[in-house]
Amino acid sequence: MSEIKLGDVTVARVEEMHGPIMPAATFFPSIPAEAWHESALGPDHLVDGMVHAAMQTWVLRSEGRTILIDTGVGNDKSRPAVEAWDHLELDYLGNLARAGVHPDDVDLVINTHLHVDHIGWNTRLVDGEWVPTFPNATYLMPRIDVTFWDPANHDGLVGSVNENAFADSVAPVRAAGQVELWEGSHTIDANLRLEAAPGHTPGSSVLKLHSGGDRALFAGDLIHTPLQLTELGHSSCFCEDPVTAAATRRELLGWAAENDALVLPAHLSGHGALEIRNDGEAFAITQWAPFDRL
Template sequence: MSEVGGISQTSTERLVLGDVEISRVVEVERLALGAEAIVPDAPGEVWRENTDWLAPDHWDPASGDALAVVQTWVLRSEGKTILVDTGIGNGRERPGVPLFEHLDTDYLDRLAAAGVRPEDVDIVVNTHLHADHIGWNTREGHGSWVPTFPNASYLMPAADLAYFGPERGDAVRVDHRYGIADAVTPVVQAGQAVLWEGAHRIDSHLTLEAAPGHTPGSSVLRLTSGTDRAVFTGDLFHVPVQILEPCCSSGFCEDPKGAAESRVRVLGRAADEGELVIPAHFGGSGAVEVRRRQGEKFAISRWVS
């Protein structure tokens, strides 16, 4: 594990579900933010009562900080290499978000350690268009931002581009405007963006589905292969407390009520159909099985490495 800019980093892990191989490539291994800022409506006792498993991967009891990871999931399915979310990126201007500004990580080396060169990538999935999910869509090339993955189609939710796009001007928060400008617009201009709505089938194992609330276009990626099931949930969950208290949306959600409704729906299906839940920002093993507790409450059955 190395340290860059006070943010620690780690490397690669693998999992196989049916005919799909999954690798995790971590860009930033530890982001610490006040728990109240991440999930402001979560009661403090839910953190304290679950300290035994929340610490040390998801919560620092001494500081009260919730801990998150920034990572990419690499899927190999039906002969294609697919990236799910692309992190923060290097050398970015992100006014108001100092943790995301001017990173200098070895992300591409970590991707290479997972056996992926930029030219090998067939599909990039952006579960939504917040800056920490789109950064490595592009990299600097001859003084401008160019697509990092020259042979890839980039699947982006059309609703997010409409909501965060330049047409809305100053109605969009400044860091979102910068993110669209340097990590999305160059991909669109290169003709590599595929904007989708509702649902989008990638192959016989993988389907994108809308799960709005965190952003208007927030999505989940469902994996079905043989008897194995998983759902990559993007930012429906920032911390595991939201599995226990799914009504509690993050402080970053554009529509907290809508996000909670999507979260309950996705958790219900995961519990009923045995889907492994794989959020974008969970540390530790990164993947979890859930079960129904009562009504619209859920519990963690086990963590899956």
């Protein structure tokens, strides 16, 4: 199954790529080595000490609109800090088409935050110029992250994973007049609401779904591995403010557990989304969503 229904909202999962990202000890330097159990996390999330993850887009159809949540790494882009992402040639648009989505059909693009692996397909290369991939869409971006990642306001981007990302994946969409900035919270429609979730980046956000009797949390980079359900206080090496990220994680996962909400992070491989329950001071997986395994 590649598509589910939550209340009146249809949710599909579109993959860009998946596989090993980096060693567990590098990705999560504060998680004790003995906490990583391949018998529990493999083969979807941990293999030979390497964390596995997916780059993917959640496609929502709500109140007659087609909405994309995050747009992966992108093709043709110069990513000197991450060799595996440098000048990619992937069939992401073909995967979107197989999910019934043509770029012209997209009404709204949500970038939960502006890390390189969430904004890449905002644009594509046409005749040597970066142009918006989704010409009819409004791109919702957190104002705080736009300010934070703008090279004019940020020292030290050279050599970072976000080197070049603002110039090729954000600035062209702004120049086209397609960006809407928001902060605090932002209501999209009767089913969907964006909320600030700071820590991973200053402007990180999540999308909450309330439709009929269903609830869901499109969690962005709230977690990168299921191990963070039990190791709540440990953030990834890419979190700008690890302490705030941990507090945000605990709060929002608590909301999901209390409301029986499906949690749909940006990067989990395998079935990609899960239901959780309170388990003492942490959380446990109740069940995985019925999406096909990556």
